[in-house]
Amino acid sequence: MTTVAAPPATRPAGKGSPAAGGPTISVRGLWKVFGPAEQRLTRRAGSAAPSADQIEAAVRDHGGTVAVGDVSFDVRPGEVFVVMGLSGSGKSTLVRCLTRLIEPTFGEIDLDGENIRKASQERLRELRRRRFSMVFQNFGLLPHRRVLENIAFGLELRGESKATRLTRADEMLGLVGLDGMAERYPDELSGGQQQRVGLARALAGDPEVMLLDEPFSALDPLIRRDMQNEVIRLHHDLRKTMVFITHDLAEALKLGDHVMIMRAGKIVQIGRPEELVARPADEYVEDFVRDIPKSHVLTLRWVMRPANANDPVDGPVFPVDTIIRMVIHAAAATDKPIRVIEDGQLVGVVDRAHILETVAGQGNDAEVGPPT
Amino acid sequence: MTDIAATVQPRFALSLGRVGQLLALGVLFLIAFVVLQGNGTLPHKDDSQVFLTLNGVRDWVDANRSTNPVFVYVLGPIRAAIDGLDGIVTSLLSQASWIGLLAVAGALALAFVSWRTALLVIGSLLAIGLLGLWTETLQTLVLIANSVALSLLIGIPLGILAGRNDRFLAFITPILDFMQIMPTFAYLAPLTLIFLIGPASAVIATLIYAMPPAIRITSLGIRGVPVQTVEAAESLGATDGQVLRKVQLPIARRTIGLAVNQTIMMALSIIVIAALINAPGLGESIIVAIEKLKFGAAVTAGIAIVLLAMVLDRITASASGAGLPAVIAIGPLRVPRRTLRIIALAIAVVGLLGGALASAGSSFPAAWHVSIAKPLDDAVRWVELTFAGLTDALKNGVSAGLLDPIQTVLTTSPWWLVIAAAAGIAAIVNSTRAAVVVAVALVLIVLLQVWEHAMQTLTMVIVSVVLTMAIGIVLGVWAARNRVVSAVLRPINDAAQTLPSFVYLLPALALFGPTRFTAILAAVIYSVPAVVRLVEDGVRGVSPTVIEAATAAGASRLQMIRKVQLPMARRSLLVATNQGVVLVLAMVVLGGLVGAQALGFDVVSGFSQRNFFGRGVAAAIGIVLLGVMLDRITQGTGQRRSVRGVVGRLGVGLNSNRASREA
Amino acid sequence: MGLNRRTLSPTAAMLATFAIILSACGGGATPAPSISTPGASGGEASASAVAAASLAPCGTVNIAVNPWVGYEADAAVVGYLLQQKLGCTVVKKNIDEQTSWQGFPTGEVDVILENWGHEDLAAKYITADKVAQDLGSNGNEGVIGWYVPKFFVDANPDILTAKTDPTILNKYAAQFKTSESGDKGQILDGDPSFVTNDQGMINGFGLNYKVVYSGSEAASNKAIQAAVDAQKPILVYYYTPNWFSSKVDLVHIEFPAWTPGCDKVATNIKCDYPPYHLNKVVSTKFATSGSPAFTFIQKFKWTNDDQNAVAADITSNGMSDDDAAKKWVDANPSVWQAWMP
Incomplete structure (x- = not known):
């Protein structure tokens, strides 16, 4: 099998999202050290970050743990950026560092070019009130308030009038499908419903960025699937930039435009879902993706070969970003290779046999072509 | 059986090792005692330097009270403010007639708890009136109201701070521990020195004891708010103040309600002791009854305190419970909550106006008084006459057989030998750290020059604890294994633990006269209920699976108790011992009021004799040190943290008589 | 929550409450005597006051x-x-x-x-x-001093020589011994707040006695009554005026008479109590x-x-x-x- 050409490096991020100037969130060299070592380091270093070796040495000597170690990434406007890792990988710490709910030890965080690390407490609060919002694994609802008041809580904090915030909360209630639940208390709702309230609360302030910290981990699998679809729907409708934390790879692949895999505070790999599946960076990631059916993740781009003159021109036509699974039907109905187009141009073809091999799970790493 | 033996054996073996060490220590001590007896003793001297120095402090305060700026600008105004508050509340209460107060109390219960509670509250208050203690109860109520108001005013903000700030919590926890382990008895004299007699001293004494639970429980409530909820609010941009006002306080509201309730209960348990520094009210009635040996009158006042406690508990408990439903069922009636509250308000207003119009007066009509004192007095008199020979024999037997030998050993051994032995015990049953604390406490007792009296008090404590534990374990195990016994003991324990401790002095005094044995008996009666309850709960807590397995293996009843239930309830037994010791000490020192000598008497005489002020203060500190020492020795390895977690959090300290229920 | 509220057993409390009320109703026809606690009349004016018109209000x-x-x-x-x-x-x-x-x-x-x-x-x-x-x-x-029952003086008249030689009391120490006084004789004092020189006198006279406090006047009276009833020796700190002296026959054991300043050093006193006006x-x-x-x-x-x-x-x-x-x-x-x- 031959490999295919790499997709263009400037490919716009996000499932159908428009290209934008800079990243919405840009993280550079972020460190979070817990324990006695942190104070030592910050006292000694001031704001300039010491080298990774120095930090590791300080942790060894004075005690502590590196929760987040030298993490850099960009989140593009409108995309869903998933951070995936097992417990203890530092992903939850990382997301809290973004709005400084946990104060990072070193590193830079920019939101639309604004340096968040340098923001005053007041400015930070303003950012949290208007530009960020967060959804939590355990919902974090106020048990003494009704659903509507919970949704309106963020608006109340930033001083909206009662009428405004209740009207807005009522809209959100419909948006997340909780009509008729306004007067309930959180403990009268199911877990899924509670998290819908959490989502509605996060959306009520019309933030630019939503941070979701394992929002569905506490839910049972069926509800979780519903909620994932809900997020996909909301994202599709509202185009919010999202940073989504999860320990569930399937969830990460399903939701993410980009997925960052973390292990012990460090980035293992960042890439689009199909990149991870198609070309795991190391054994750790490989272990993760082993059981993922590739045909459910990979697009035609990953299995196409360059067209040559001999290829029939009347085979079925699909866009380059089509998931392989979606073309099985068409492939089965014809013996001609599938023609892959991008921006109306033919960019390659996929042989029927190749598709079936991928679906059968026989394709190995050599068979799928990684973009370079 | 083998399975069970296998699970129990290792721990048992461990404690056998300790028992061996303790026995060895005991033998060594006795040998040293025989060789060294009479050397290095510290006989008591009434004119020791420490006492004279403390008297000097007293004289200095007396001489400078009206000129020293601290007194003139700080302590004086505090005193004046509290006295003023006392005056205001007193006049408010005396404006309302007794009918008005009944109506208000009933209306509160009706509006916020239930109509049953309202009936109970009105019934209890009527009973207090009929017992002829209305005025005294109002006086006590005024003190309670003021101490609780101040406790909460200071305690809740501090509790909030402790709930939100780990450093402050770490800073304040040992202070709270100390405030509660210190017998109220111990700080009365210094308080009267600073604030003189009067409402201020009584209120502050109560506050010292009742405020710690307010702080602790509030802090607990704030800390009980889920981290995620606080984080969620912060992620939405809440300021600190918003987090507190909109998240932490509302969620902790019920727990803070519990803090209010507990503070009231604690205040009530201490207000009686404040009568020693002339706080008026029911405590005074009890003290006077003790002075006059009127058992019936003391019990009557005790019952009034129990009734008052119940009224306050029931009304304030709703603050920590669930709110009322919107529609309330009264028998077949369905009444909306709103309507009920309006009715309650109407009752209160009608009661107040009606009482005023009928000029019912602030005191309950004397013509309606009922005396229950006579049958009680008669009963005591009968017991006294019937058992006179027996009680004498018992008293003399215990005195000659237990008290005197132990006292002789403790007072005629070299002081350093006693300290070494005590530290040794602490090291064996607890830890080296505990041993150091024990040694330091005892050395301080030496330096205070109250050694001999401290050893006498210690003797009474040791004998009382042995008796308490023996009785408590037997009754506790029995109650745990037998539902009927448990059902009989529970209400008795409830009542016994709510009666003011002073009341127990009188029957003991009637039977045994002014002796050490009286103090011991009172201490045993006072502490057994708590021990019974802890032991019962501990034995009941043994996993049914283990019991079943042992039964299946053919364990006999005795085997079950000895080899399964008691060893597995070991932790509860340790907690029970610790509580027992703490309660016993509190009561033994009160025995100073009825002829038991030693530190307790020194403190009592320090209140009333100027020349003995210094001795009293030194003795009070000595009691605190003894308490610390005994507490450390009986903590048991590694048990304490968790126990403190449960018991300490609720602020159950030396004088609490309700310790057992939380554990 | 691991927090249990302290509550009373409600049934027991209700029963007690209503028992009291019932007994009150029963006794309603003939008002029972009040349980009066002296000094507890907290700020009540007497309704039946007959104020003399010419006088200022009393307050x-x-x-x-x-x-x-x-x-x-x-x-x-x-x-x-x-x-x-x-x-x-x-x-x-x-x-x-x-x-x-x-x-x-x-x-x-x-x-x-x-x-x-x-x-x-x-x-x-x-x-x-x-x-x-x-x-x-x-x-x-007022007189304060050490007293013994009359029957004891009748049997041991030389105890009265304490007026000149207080150490005569040491002869009787064993008879006044109790479970509280160890191997010494017991002198039973009263309320801890009472004026007492007893320890100072024991020191001053060189007596083999220990001061034991009964705790109150009533407790002392009770101890005296019990001793007299049983015809047992007892040595007590006592005083007149005292209503109880009409009920039992006590004899004052006098010590060398008080002279001004003889009781100046509280821990070492070689004289009896002064007379009190x-x-x-x-x-x-x-x-x-x-x-x-x-x-x-x-x-x-x-x-x-x-x-x-x-x-x-x-x-x-x-x-x-x-x-x-x-x-x-x-x-x-x-x-x-x-x-x-």
Whole structure:
């Protein structure tokens, strides 16, 4: 099998999202050290970050743990950026560092070019009130308030009038499908419903960025699937930039435009879902993706070969970003290779046999072509 | 059986090792005692330097009270403010007639708890009136109201701070521990020195004891708010103040309600002791009854305190419970909550106006008084006459057989030998750290020059604890294994633990006269209920699976108790011992009021004799040190943290008589 | 939550409550006597006050009540008359004798009706601070000393030689031994707040005795009664005026007589107690208030027998303070009318 050409490096991020100037969130060299070592380091270093070796040495000597170690990434406007890792990988710490709910030890965080690390407490609060919002694994609802008041809580904090915030909360209630639940208390709702309230609360302030910290981990699998679809729907409708934390790879692949895999505070790999599946960076990631059916993740781009003159021109036509699974039907109905187009141009073809091999799970790493 | 033996054996073996060490220590001590007896003793001297120095402090305060700026600008105004508050509340209460107060109390219960509670509250208050203690109860109520108001005013903000700030919590926890382990008895004299007699001293004494639970429980409530909820609010941009006002306080509201309730209960348990520094009210009635040996009158006042406690508990408990439903069922009636509250308000207003119009007066009509004192007095008199020979024999037997030998050993051994032995015990049953604390406490007792009296008090404590534990374990195990016994003991324990401790002095005094044995008996009666309850709960807590397995293996009843239930309830037994010791000490020192000598008497005489002020203060500190020492020795390895977690959090300290229920 | 509220067993409490109410209803026809706690009449004016029109309003009088029945008798009669005849509001406060003085500057206490000595307190509060005034004798003459039952003196008459040689008591130490005194003889003192030189005398005379406190006057009386009933030896700290001396026959064991200054060193005293001329002390605030109660108390004066009679009614005859006072007042109009302003 031959490999295919790499997709263009400037490919716009996000499932159908428009290209934008800079990243919405840009993280550079972020460190979070817990324990006695942190104070030592910050006292000694001031704001300039010491080298990774120095930090590791300080942790060894004075005690502590590196929760987040030298993490850099960009989140593009409108995309869903998933951070995936097992417990203890530092992903939850990382997301809290973004709005400084946990104060990072070193590193830079920019939101639309604004340096968040340098923001005053007041400015930070303003950012949290208007530009960020967060959804939590355990919902974090106020048990003494009704659903509507919970949704309106963020608006109340930033001083909206009662009428405004209740009207807005009522809209959100419909948006997340909780009509008729306004007067309930959180403990009268199911877990899924509670998290819908959490989502509605996060959306009520019309933030630019939503941070979701394992929002569905506490839910049972069926509800979780519903909620994932809900997020996909909301994202599709509202185009919010999202940073989504999860320990569930399937969830990460399903939701993410980009997925960052973390292990012990460090980035293992960042890439689009199909990149991870198609070309795991190391054994750790490989272990993760082993059981993922590739045909459910990979697009035609990953299995196409360059067209040559001999290829029939009347085979079925699909866009380059089509998931392989979606073309099985068409492939089965014809013996001609599938023609892959991008921006109306033919960019390659996929042989029927190749598709079936991928679906059968026989394709190995050599068979799928990684973009370079 | 083998399975069970296998699970129990290792721990048992461990404690056998300790028992061996303790026995060895005991033998060594006795040998040293025989060789060294009479050397290095510290006989008591009434004119020791420490006492004279403390008297000097007293004289200095007396001489400078009206000129020293601290007194003139700080302590004086505090005193004046509290006295003023006392005056205001007193006049408010005396404006309302007794009918008005009944109506208000009933209306509160009706509006916020239930109509049953309202009936109970009105019934209890009527009973207090009929017992002829209305005025005294109002006086006590005024003190309670003021101490609780101040406790909460200071305690809740501090509790909030402790709930939100780990450093402050770490800073304040040992202070709270100390405030509660210190017998109220111990700080009365210094308080009267600073604030003189009067409402201020009584209120502050109560506050010292009742405020710690307010702080602790509030802090607990704030800390009980889920981290995620606080984080969620912060992620939405809440300021600190918003987090507190909109998240932490509302969620902790019920727990803070519990803090209010507990503070009231604690205040009530201490207000009686404040009568020693002339706080008026029911405590005074009890003290006077003790002075006059009127058992019936003391019990009557005790019952009034129990009734008052119940009224306050029931009304304030709703603050920590669930709110009322919107529609309330009264028998077949369905009444909306709103309507009920309006009715309650109407009752209160009608009661107040009606009482005023009928000029019912602030005191309950004397013509309606009922005396229950006579049958009680008669009963005591009968017991006294019937058992006179027996009680004498018992008293003399215990005195000659237990008290005197132990006292002789403790007072005629070299002081350093006693300290070494005590530290040794602490090291064996607890830890080296505990041993150091024990040694330091005892050395301080030496330096205070109250050694001999401290050893006498210690003797009474040791004998009382042995008796308490023996009785408590037997009754506790029995109650745990037998539902009927448990059902009989529970209400008795409830009542016994709510009666003011002073009341127990009188029957003991009637039977045994002014002796050490009286103090011991009172201490045993006072502490057994708590021990019974802890032991019962501990034995009941043994996993049914283990019991079943042992039964299946053919364990006999005795085997079950000895080899399964008691060893597995070991932790509860340790907690029970610790509580027992703490309660016993509190009561033994009160025995100073009825002829038991030693530190307790020194403190009592320090209140009333100027020349003995210094001795009293030194003795009070000595009691605190003894308490610390005994507490450390009986903590048991590694048990304490968790126990403190449960018991300490609720602020159950030396004088609490309700310790057992939380554990 | 691991927090259990402390509550009482509701059923038990309800039962107790209603039992009390029921018994009250049952006894409603014939009002039962009240359980009166002296000094607890907290700020109530007497409704039946007959104020003399010519006098200034009396106001409130705070009377300290020290813990012995003789004093309670003083307070009963004075309080009764102030309320009934002068329309005063009388507040009785159960306070120890030395502590009572502390109440003068703060207004807690207006009057001490029966002061036993306390030169040091007088020097501070009367002479130096001028917050109190000595109103002179209340007519009672006080004696404090060591007493034994008469039967004991009859059997051992040489014990009376203690007047010249106190060490004679050592001969009897074994007979006065109790479970509380170890291998020494016991001298049973009373309330811890009472004036006592006993430890100093034991030191001074070289006696093989230990001071044991009964805790109160009543407890001492009880111990005496029990000893007398059983014809057992007992040595007690005792005093007159005392109503109880009419019930048991006690003999004063006198020591070398008191001379000024012989009891100066409290821990080493070689003489008996001084005679006490019991006096009244009032706060300056009260003295200058213009209240007719002040004049009344200034004139108040009665005999040991008067006091003993009222005290006996309060204790052994089981009367309330007011009832006992009324009985005495009705029987002795000439005595108290002389006290009226």
